[in-house]
Amino acid sequence: MHALIAEDDIHTRDGLAEVLRGEGYDVTTAADGQEALRQFHACRPDFVCLDIMMPEQSGFEVCRRLRELAPELPIIFISAKSEEVDKLVGFDLGADDFIGKPFSTREVVARIRAVTRRCYARQPQPSPSFVMGDLRVYPAELRARRDDRTIELSLRDVKLLQLFHSHAGQVLDRHTIVTHAWGETYLPNSRTLDQHISQLRKRIEVNAKMPQLICTVHGVGYRYDR
Amino acid sequence: MVVVPLALLAWVAWRLARQEQAVLREQMRDLLADRLRDIDRLMAVHFDTVRRDMHRLTSVDQYPPDALRKRMRQDARVFQLFVIQPNGALLYPNPLGPLNRKEREFLARASPIIVDRDLQRAADASGEQAGALDTPAPSRGRKEQRRDRQVATRQEASGWFVWYWGRGLNLVYWQRRRSGHIVAAALDRARWMADLIAALPDTPQSGTDVLPEASSFRVRLIDSTSQPVYQWGRYDVPDQTAPASEIALSTPLSAWRLQQFVPAQRLARRTRSGTAFNLAMGLAVAAAGLVSLAVYLYREYARDMRESARRVSFVNQVSHELRAPLTNIQMYAELLEADLEQMPRAASDGPRARLKVIQWESQRLGRLIGNVLTFAREQRKALRLNPSPASVDRIVADVIERFRPSLQKMGIQTQFDGGAEAPVMVDADALEQILGNLINNVEKYAAGGRWVGIATRAEDGRSFITVSDHGPGIDDAARDRVFQPFWRGSEKLDQAAGTGIGLAIARQLARLHGGEIWLDECPRGACFQVVLATPPVAQQKIS
Numbered sequence: 001m002h003a004l005i006a007e008d009d010i011h012t013r014d015g016l017a018e019v020l021r022g023e024g025y026d027v028t029t030a031a032d033g034q035e036a037l038r039q040f041h042a043c044r045p046d047f048v049c050l051d052i053m054m055p056e057q058s059g060f061e062v063c064r065r066l067r068e069l070a071p072e073l074p075i076i077f078i079s080a081k082s083e084e085v086d087k088l089v090g091f092d093l094g095a096d097d098f099i100g101k102p103f104s105t106r107e108v109v110a111r112i113r114a115v116t117r118r119c120y121a122r123q124p125q126p127s128p129s130f131v132m133g134d135l136r137v138y139p140a141e142l143r144a145r146r147d148d149r150t151i152e153l154s155l156r157d158v159k160l161l162q163l164f165h166s167h168a169g170q171v172l173d174r175h176t177i178v179t180h181a182w183g184e185t186y187l188p189n190s191r192t193l194d195q196h197i198s199q200l201r202k203r204i205e206v207n208a209k210m211p212q213l214i215c216t217v218h219g220v221g222y223r224y225d226r
Numbered sequence: 227m228v229v230v231p232l233a234l235l236a237w238v239a240w241r242l243a244r245q246e247q248a249v250l251r252e253q254m255r256d257l258l259a260d261r262l263r264d265i266d267r268l269m270a271v272h273f274d275t276v277r278r279d280m281h282r283l284t285s286v287d288q289y290p291p292d293a294l295r296k297r298m299r300q301d302a303r304v305f306q307l308f309v310i311q312p313n314g315a316l317l318y319p320n321p322l323g324p325l326n327r328k329e330r331e332f333l334a335r336a337s338p339i340i341v342d343r344d345l346q347r348a349a350d351a352s353g354e355q356a357g358a359l360d361t362p363a364p365s366r367g368r369k370e371q372r373r374d375r376q377v378a379t380r381q382e383a384s385g386w387f388v389w390y391w392g393r394g395l396n397l398v399y400w401q402r403r404r405s406g407h408i409v410a411a412a413l414d415r416a417r418w419m420a421d422l423i424a425a426l427p428d429t430p431q432s433g434t435d436v437l438p439e440a441s442s443f444r445v446r447l448i449d450s451t452s453q454p455v456y457q458w459g460r461y462d463v464p465d466q467t468a469p470a471s472e473i474a475l476s477t478p479l480s481a482w483r484l485q486q487f488v489p490a491q492r493l494a495r496r497t498r499s500g501t502a503f504n505l506a507m508g509l510a511v512a513a514a515g516l517v518s519l520a521v522y523l524y525r526e527y528a529r530d531m532r533e534s535a536r537r538v539s540f541v542n543q544v545s546h547e548l549r550a551p552l553t554n555i556q557m558y559a560e561l562l563e564a565d566l567e568q569m570p571r572a573a574s575d576g577p578r579a580r581l582k583v584i585q586w587e588s589q590r591l592g593r594l595i596g597n598v599l600t601f602a603r604e605q606r607k608a609l610r611l612n613p614s615p616a617s618v619d620r621i622v623a624d625v626i627e628r629f630r631p632s633l634q635k636m637g638i639q640t641q642f643d644g645g646a647e648a649p650v651m652v653d654a655d656a657l658e659q660i661l662g663n664l665i666n667n668v669e670k671y672a673a674g675g676r677w678v679g680i681a682t683r684a685e686d687g688r689s690f691i692t693v694s695d696h697g698p699g700i701d702d703a704a705r706d707r708v709f710q711p712f713w714r715g716s717e718k719l720d721q722a723a724g725t726g727i728g729l730a731i732a733r734q735l736a737r738l739h740g741g742e743i744w745l746d747e748c749p750r751g752a753c754f755q756v757v758l759a760t761p762p763v764a765q766q767k768i769s
Contacts, residue, residue: 009550015557022564080549102553102592105560195568 001116001155002026004045006036006062007078008054012101016049016078019105020112024156024181033057037065047074047115052081052090063093072122074115078103109154113142116155130165132224133213135204137161144204151203156181160200164214164224173221197222235512243505258471262484265426265445270476272425273386276303276418280399281384283307284409289318295326298411303421305414306332308339312406314346332412335391339398339410345387349400349408352383386478395449397478423456443488450481463487545599552595555588586632593662600659601711601727604734611653611738615763618646618682618689621654625661626680633665636673645683650760652689656735657758660743663728664693664754672697675751688741689760694753705745709733732756 003025007013010031017027028043030036034056040048048066052059063075077090080101087098096118097111120126120140127139135151137144139158144151153161159181163172174193182192197216201208217223283301286294289309298307306328309317319329321340339345384401387410397418400410426447444459446469469485563581566574603609626642633640661680668678675696683690700708711730729743736743740759745752 009554011554012550012557015554015561018561019557080546080553101549102556102588105557191568 001047001119002028002043002045003112004028004030004036004039004043004048006030006033006039006048006054006059007051008032009051012051012078016108019108020049022156023109023112023154024159025112026183031055033059033062036062040066040069045073046119047076047096047112049076049078049112050095052077052079052086060089060093063090063095067094074119076111076115078108113152113154117141127162130162132161132165132204134206135213137165146204146206153203156196157200157203160196161204164222168224168226171217171220171223177221231516232509232513236509239505239508246504255471258486258488259473262445262471262473262486265484266473266475268425268427269422269479272422273476273478276413276421277386277399280304280411280413281401284384284399284401284411285403286409287403287405287407289407289409291318291320291323294318301411303413303417304411305417306336306412308332308336308410308412310339310346310408310410314343316340317407335396336389336412338389339387344389345398345400345410346408348385348387349383349402352385388478388481390450395479395481419455426456426458443486446485446487448483448485455482459487461487461489545595545602548591548595552588552591556585556592559585559588582631589628590632590666593659593666596659597663597727597731600731600735604731609734609738611656611735613651613653613739613760615649616652616654617649618652618657618684618691618758618760619644620647621652621657622646622661622680622682622691625658625665629662629665629669632669633678636669637676638668638673639677641677641679643679643681645681646689646691646760648684649763650684650687650689651763652758652760653735653739656739657691660732660735660756661691661693663732664756667728668693668695668697672751674698684760687759687761689758691756691758692746692753693756694746694748694751696751699748699750699752700745708745709743 001024003020005013005016005020005027007016007029008031013029013031017029020027028039028045030039032055036048036050036054037057039045050059050062054062057065059077059079063077066073066075071094074096075094076097076099077086077095078099078101079086090098096115099108099111117140123140129136129138131137135144135146137153137158139162142153142155142158144153144161160177163177163180178193181196197214198208201211201214205211205213213224215223215225279301283297283304284307286297294307294309298304306319308319311317316339319325319333321333325333333340384399387398387400389396389398394415396415397413398410399413400408402408442459442461444457444461444463446457447455449455467487470488472483472485474480475482475484559581563578563585566578566581600609622644623642626640630640665678665680668675672678672695675698677696679692679694681692681694709729709732712726733743736756736758741757743754743756746755747753
């Protein structure tokens with residue numbers, strides 16, 4: 001899943017990119033409207049996060065242009081201009097969501113996941129659900145369910161669970177896992193994978209201290225036993 | 227602003243104009259009467275001259291007929307001199323003696339004088355009047371009485387006597403001599419009338435300002451039979467026209483009158499034209515004043531509006547500008563928090579605590595900016611709510627959760643009694659802002675109470691949220707004023723800081739949400755009651 005972030009404030013842009021990458025998205029950034037349109041043609045993102053007040057071309061103009069190029073493309077406005085009229089103009093131009101500054105990363109993540117679900121829902125053959133122990137995972141919804149309880153998942157969580165599910169019973173080394181879930185170019189520090197698995201376990205395991213789904217294979221990696 | 231006062235002013239002016247016209251008419255009549263009095267004075271002066279001359283002529287104590295005839299011929303105005311003896315009998319001209327033509331003519335006319343002794347009676351009456359001083363007052367001394375008698379002796383009675391012969395008025399000047407004889411001069415009627423008319427002006431004196439043309443008036447000298455004796459001025463008086471002014475003449479013609487006629491339209495026009503001009507000028511000045519005032523006020527209003535719009539725009543701009551760095555502070559604090567979670571607990575506890583402070587403060591700053599922006603929107607009537615399905619209890623719990631760390635740090639215990647779990651149509655942002663402002667006030671003003679209680683309940687499509695504390699409470703006098711913008715309990719520097727718009731915004735949002743916020747009576751601390759119109763929604767609509 002590829003996201004394009006168009007934001008003129010470098011810190012906001014980098015911070016948002018880090019948040020989305022942490023969620024498991026591939027991210028391309030643009031510092032102004034024109035660059036955003038160029039990057040759209042270059043990387044064909046699955047959705048776009050647009051600031052409104054940008055140099056060269058405003059977010060509204062970029063949105064209008066993108067709608068002409070890709071009518072189905074999800075677009076999220078992220079702006080300090082969160083006036084009623086700005087929202088109305090944004091939605092009128094076909095924006096899917098509007099996030100006002102200042103925002104919490106949790107809020108952004110929740111909105112991005114909602115957009116991702118809509119993206120999956122539009123696909124002709126969305127990924128089917130699968131079962132891991134007493135847990136049923138719904139990749140297209142970024143959710144899993146155990147009994148009546150719904151568990152929110154990130155895109156990276158889903159990627160990891162899909163990897164473990166498709167290699168049930170096999171020990172997956174750290175490099176394989178990182179390459180699959182973070183990408184070829186990502187160079188995580190030694191604790192990134194372990195921390196992420198630890199966080200994932202807290203959400204999907206009945207008892208995170210005694211994991212039943214994702215087991216640690218010391219010195220090698222992790223394994224899912226069917 | 228201009229039309230209504232002008233209409234009112236015009237009505238008042240019309241009333242005043244009518245009153246003024248009435249006054250002007252009276253003034254005009256007085257003025258015309260003054261003119262007639264001037265003419266009367268002229269005539270009085272003329273007769274005074276005649277009187278002096280006649281007095282000299284009748285100052286005679288020897289009455290031989292020839293001497294009297296000679297004396298009479300000295301003044302052509304005299305028709306006949308005559309002398310009445312103290313016993314009332316005519317001494318001269320002696321009806322029994324030889325008489326010339328004029329004397330016979332006089333005797334034929336003068337029966338009221340000779341037969342009826344009217345002149346003598348008039349002279350006696352005048353003499354008694356003059357002789358009143360002759361009676362010594364009991365209180366006066368002998369010397370004063372003597373002086374009075376001398377004065378009375380010198381004061382010889384004299385005067386005019388009028389008698390009619392035929393339809394004509396005849397004048398006689400008489401004086402009683404010391405001997406008791408009355409010596410009188412009957413004036414030639416044609417002569418004295420000719421002299422009188424010659425003494426009259428062609429036009430009223432000093433009347434040019436009122437009656438500039440002879441055609442604009444007519445003055446009539448009216449005799450005792452109401453017949454005009456003489457008239458001047460070229461105004462052709464219609465029949466049955468009442469005079470514009472009329473006076474009785476002074477002695478000796480006190481039976482005669484002077485009448486002045488003026489065209490009614492001209493009089494009305496003169497009074498009206500002056501009034502109309504004054505009215506028009508007054509209205510014009512008032513209108514100019516009102517228009518100037520309106521223009522001034524409009525310019526002031528427009529300037530205020532521009533200033534206000536500039537201020538709102540400035541506040542908006544500043545608030546937006548503040549949001550960008552605040553976004554980064556909050557976002558990087560959260561990213562840092564995520565990083566710290568990957569570190570061993572023992573090593574990261576200190577940084578985590580400091581990071582929490584950064585997060586709380588940035589959230590507080592976010593609320594302040596939110597308040598300022600909401601206030602600015604409200605000021606330009608751009609504040610809109612968007613209710614959507616949500617649980618009031620969940621929103622309240624989220625707000626409490628956000629405040630919990632800072633409340634705990636201040637030692638404030640939180641108690642939440644939820645009773646509005648069911649989904650309703652509510653603007654979550656508005657409710658969060660209302661509740662945030664109320665809890666923020668507890669932090670600032672009621673932290674000493676160490677307790678904040680929040681309770682909710684739903685009833686008849688409305689949600690009630692109560693926020694109470696155990697702080698110092700709010701004076702009864704300030705119960706309503708706390709909701710006024712920029713009202714602060716005290717401006718002392720040692721008071722808690724604040725913008726003074728939190729509760730005003732809370733009330734505005736509550737009202738926009740079809741509800742209200744007020745300060746309830748409570749035994750301890752302050753108790754804010756919020757009620758919002760929150761129609762219920764079907765469960766499946768909850769996102």
